Amino acid sequence: MRYVQRERGRRERLAASPLATLILLALLLFSRGDEPLSQPVGRGQGSLAGRxxxxxxxxxxxxxxxxxxxxxxxxxxxxxxxxxxxxxxxxxxxxxxxxxxxxxxxxxxxxxxxxxxxxxxxxxxxxxxxxxxxxxxxxxxxxxxxxxxxxxxxxxxxxxxxxxxxxxxxxxxxxxxxxxxxxxxxxxxxxxxxxxxxxxxxxxxxxxxxxxxxxxxxxxxxxxxxxxxxxxxxxxxxxxxx
Structure with a gap:
């Protein structure tokens, strides 16, 4: 969730710049498309891990x-x-x-x-x-x-x-x-x-x-x-x- 909020805020600030379109395009091209927005808590990572x-x-x-x-x-x-x-x-x-x-x-x-x-x-x-x-x-x-x-x-x-x-x-x-x-x-x-x-x-x-x-x-x-x-x-x- 925090990742999404930071990305949204960055895009809003860029929108005010004359180069917003080009910079936003660069961000989209060079960001990792496979990076998850959040890290899920999987099996073995909670307070009963190993039990x-x-x-x-x-x-x-x-x-x-x-x-x-x-x-x-x-x-x-x-x-x-x-x-x-x-x-x-x-x-x-x-x-x-x-x-x-x-x-x-x-x-x-x-x-x-x-x-x-x-x-x-x-x-x-x-x-x-x-x-x-x-x-x-x-x-x-x-x-x-x-x-x-x-x-x-x-x-x-x-x-x-x-x-x-x-x-x-x-x-x-x-x-x-x-x-x-x-x-x-x-x-x-x-x-x-x-x-x-x-x-x-x-x-x-x-x-x-x-x-x-x-x-x-x-x-x-x-x-x-x-x-x-x-x-x-x-x-x-x-x-x-x-």
């Missing part, structure tokens, strides 16, 4: 017996769909900050399908952990929607298991609440399989209740999903940024 982040949209697939669907809720979309959209939005946010992002799934599928854990009762969980291990992830972020029999329950919660993950959980929770205005249910320790078995910082984010009518509709809204993604990404950048 590998695994984004894990929970559930996925069509078999309820395996936990593929997740919570159905009372909104227009089930948990598995909401969290996939949030995960894809989060990938974009993290990549914009320079991170390399590895997804456990990018479509409506169980991560264990077609792999060595396909017939394992804990297959989808083991497949998620295996993705993080193979990627040598600097952080693992599992995204879920919450559910409760009480339809008035609402808000966001971030879970962690060990001390190495607590700071990441705190930063993500604070930024997620700030970005969405959702009720802050706090940071909590929990021994979820993916948190216990993933090396390095690992958190599980419950982004809201699909059992709450108002929150369920927000969770299916692309604009709100984008706010969730921005909040999580900001927290990751604060915790792991260089």
């Amino acid at each position: 590998v982040i695994v984004v894990d949209p929970g559930h996925g697939g069509t078999d309820p017996a395996r936990g593929d669907v997740g919570a159905e809720g009372v909104g227009p979309a089930p948990e598995k769909e909401n969290v996939l959209n949030i995960g894809l939005a989060l990938r974009r946010e993290l990549q914009a900050l320079g991170a390399e992002v590895v997804m456990t799934r990018t479509t409506d599928r169980n991560p264990a399908d077609g792999g060595p854990y396909q017939n394992d009762p804990l297959g989808q969980l083991k497949a998620r952990v295996a993705t993080a291990v193979a990627a040598k992830a600097d952080a693992f972020i599992s995204i879920h929607n919450d559910w409760n029999q009480d339809p008035d329950q609402e808000g966001v919660t971030t879970y962690y298991y060990d001390a190495a993950s607590r700071a990441l959980a705190q930063k993500v929770q604070a930024n997620l609440v700030a970005a969405t205005g959702a009720k802050d249910r706090g940071v909590r320790k929990n021994g979820f399989y993916v948190l216990r078995n993933t090396p390095g910082p690992a958190i599980l984010v419950e982004t809201g209740f699909v059992s709450n009518p108002q929150e369920a509709y927000r969770l299916s809204d692309p604009a709100y999903q984008a706010r969730i993604a921005r909040g999580i990404a900001a927290g990751v950048a604060q915790a792991l940024g260089r």
Whole structure:
């Protein structure tokens, strides 16, 4: 933008000169036509440059017996769909900050399908952990929607298991609440399989209740999903940024 403004100002000053046409022509002939007007911030140039982040949209697939669907809720979309959209939005946010992002799934599928854990009762969980291990992830972020029999329950919660993950959980929770205005249910320790078995910082984010009518509709809204993604990404950048 500054390059464009300087060039525009130079041309306006030259317009007042009797030699304006000739000088302007010379400028155009000798300026580098392939020079970009601005240098875009590409992958690897942001505050998360060099970091590998695994984004894990929970559930996925069509078999309820395996936990593929997740919570159905009372909104227009089930948990598995909401969290996939949030995960894809989060990938974009993290990549914009320079991170390399590895997804456990990018479509409506169980991560264990077609792999060595396909017939394992804990297959989808083991497949998620295996993705993080193979990627040598600097952080693992599992995204879920919450559910409760009480339809008035609402808000966001971030879970962690060990001390190495607590700071990441705190930063993500604070930024997620700030970005969405959702009720802050706090940071909590929990021994979820993916948190216990993933090396390095690992958190599980419950982004809201699909059992709450108002929150369920927000969770299916692309604009709100984008706010969730921005909040999580900001927290990751604060915790792991260089």
